[in-house]
Amino acid sequence: MVDRAVKNLYSVRMARPRSFDEKQVLNAVRDRFWDAGYAGTSLEDLMRISGLGKGSLYAAFGDKRQLFLRALRSYTDESHGHLRKALTETPRALDALRMLLKAPIDDPTDADTRRGCLMANSTCELGNADPEVLDHAHRTYETSTALIGDCVARAQREGDLPAGEDPIALARALLAAQQGLVFMSRTGLDAAALTATARSLADRLLPDHSGD
Amino acid sequence: MVDRAVKNLYSVRMARPRSFDEKQVLNAVRDRFWDAGYAGTSLEDLMRISGLGKGSLYAAFGDKRQLFLRALRSYTDESHGHLRKALTETPRALDALRMLLKAPIDDPTDADTRRGCLMANSTCELGNADPEVLDHAHRTYETSTALIGDCVARAQREGDLPAGEDPIALARALLAAQQGLVFMSRTGLDAAALTATARSLADRLLPDHSGD
DNA sequence: GGAGTTCTTGACCGTACAGTCCACTATAGG
DNA sequence: CCTATAGTGGACTGTACGGTCAAGAACTCC
Numbered sequence: 001m002v003d004r005a006v007k008n009l010y011s012v013r014m015a016r017p018r019s020f021d022e023k024q025v026l027n028a029v030r031d032r033f034w035d036a037g038y039a040g041t042s043l044e045d046l047m048r049i050s051g052l053g054k055g056s057l058y059a060a061f062g063d064k065r066q067l068f069l070r071a072l073r074s075y076t077d078e079s080h081g082h083l084r085k086a087l088t089e090t091p092r093a094l095d096a097l098r099m100l101l102k103a104p105i106d107d108p109t110d111a112d113t114r115r116g117c118l119m120a121n122s123t124c125e126l127g128n129a130d131p132e133v134l135d136h137a138h139r140t141y142e143t144s145t146a147l148i149g150d151c152v153a154r155a156q157r158e159g160d161l162p163a164g165e166d167p168i169a170l171a172r173a174l175l176a177a178q179q180g181l182v183f184m185s186r187t188g189l190d191a192a193a194l195t196a197t198a199r200s201l202a203d204r205l206l207p208d209h210s211g212d
Numbered sequence: 213m214v215d216r217a218v219k220n221l222y223s224v225r226m227a228r229p230r231s232f233d234e235k236q237v238l239n240a241v242r243d244r245f246w247d248a249g250y251a252g253t254s255l256e257d258l259m260r261i262s263g264l265g266k267g268s269l270y271a272a273f274g275d276k277r278q279l280f281l282r283a284l285r286s287y288t289d290e291s292h293g294h295l296r297k298a299l300t301e302t303p304r305a306l307d308a309l310r311m312l313l314k315a316p317i318d319d320p321t322d323a324d325t326r327r328g329c330l331m332a333n334s335t336c337e338l339g340n341a342d343p344e345v346l347d348h349a350h351r352t353y354e355t356s357t358a359l360i361g362d363c364v365a366r367a368q369r370e371g372d373l374p375a376g377e378d379p380i381a382l383a384r385a386l387l388a389a390q391q392g393l394v395f396m397s398r399t400g401l402d403a404a405a406l407t408a409t410a411r412s413l414a415d416r417l418l419p420d421h422s423g424d
Numbered sequence: 425g426g427a428g429t430t431c432t433t434g435a436c437c438g439t440a441c442a443g444t445c446c447a448c449t450a451t452a453g454g
Numbered sequence: 455c456c457t458a459t460a461g462t463g464g465a466c467t468g469t470a471c472g473g474t475c476a477a478g479a480a481c482t483c484c
Binding site for chain 2: 035036037038039040114115116120121123124125126127128129134135137138140141169170172173175176177178179180181183184186187188189193196197200201204205
């Protein structure tokens with residue numbers, strides 16, 4: 001993959017250029033895996049959705065599994081980008097942490113709410129069978145924990161959370177609560193109950209200490 | 213299925229009896245689906261594991277999907293049995309609720325810890341594609357919520373939880389936290405972090421009010 | 425023991441799938 | 455314009471899968 005990109009950039013002889021945008025294809029493919037799962041997505045689906053022939057897909061990405069892993073990595077990278085941005089750019093850290101629990105729910109289009117998190121779905125479907133997926137999941141959630149932990153520490157510095165506690169411990173609790181919420185939303189729990197649960201969890205895990 | 217059972221019980225003419233125990237087969241099949249997922253389990257796997265031929269499987273349970281649904285229902289029924297027992301037979305309701313968050317973790321054999329919850333896995337793999345699975349998930353978690361809610365109400369009556377709050381709301385928060393924990397354990401989070409997170413969630417969601 | 429019925433076994437079938445391959449096309453450099 | 459090279463599309467393949475079926479085994483009842 002990398003070899004080919006380098007070759008494209010530096011080789012003396014250029015030839016026929018790609019007729020597709022790799023990122024667009026990856027996004028389309030990612031959406032399909034997200035909706036239908038890994039096993040539930042056939043190569044024909046991928047061809048139809050990407051508009052590419054089999055040969056092009058295989059030449060560009062390798063086999064189905066590699067394509068899936070690429071899409072998955074792109075998904076987690078993007079998610080972490082958003083997460084990092086949300087956690088660092090929100091003026092008050094405590095608000096950012098609260099958003100962690102509320103954001104997955106109040107999506108107006110419930111499509112995103114109902115299909116859950118691609119990484120979580122993939123872990124459930126393939127975690128036992130594919131060590132690479134499991135390992136990626138592990139590292140992904142470690143990174144998320146670290147990001148959230150930083151934000152917890154900031155909230156402590158800002159005086160909104162008690163300073164004594166381990167930021168990573170609270171980060172893990174928040175992450176678990178968030179994953180649980182996203183999962184409950186997948187089961188078809190109605191929006192009202194969902195937001196109430198999110199609020200309940202937020203109130204208990206992130207009590208406002210600014211008045212203390 | 214039912215017709216045949218009834219016929220077996222009441223028909224005048226009995227014929228060749230089953231050479232297998234339906235429950236045993238269902239348990240073996242359930243374990244396989246649990247480990248490998250629905251798509252990851254082939255009929256050949258099911259035959260090897262159950263010791264039955266294809267014909268017997270199909271005659272007894274219908275096709276692969278129906279067999280899966282049977283196994284899934286048997287799993288949730290059994291789980292609810294254990295849950296009900298644990299929640300009602302524990303002397304102090306608050307302890308039972310705490311166990312909710314601790315039990316999924318401290319399983320000595322990490323096999324059970326790593327493969328998570330069959331219902332959750334199935335929802336993630338098939339929820340978008342199979343409405344029946346989604347519906348079953350929905351009803352399952354509604355039942356769980358009700359059971360936990362009853363136990364919350366008992367804890368309130370026993371003076372261990374503040375009486376003003378909605379038992380169902382807290383039950384949903386506990387369920388979400390538990391599902392989140394089970395999922396985190398699937399990703400390979402180490403046992404120490406896991407138990408710490410469980411304890412952290414329990415402390416925050418179920419503070420001891422007996423001294424109040 | 426014969427008749428009737430259910431269960432079991434495994435061969436068989438159609439198909440849908442992932443993956444391969446090759447002829448063809450479009451482009452860049454000379 | 456010619457050649458070299460990379461990209462494209464689709465025909466092709468092997469196979470593993472879910473599902474069917476029929477012949478025979480095991481059992482009950484009369």
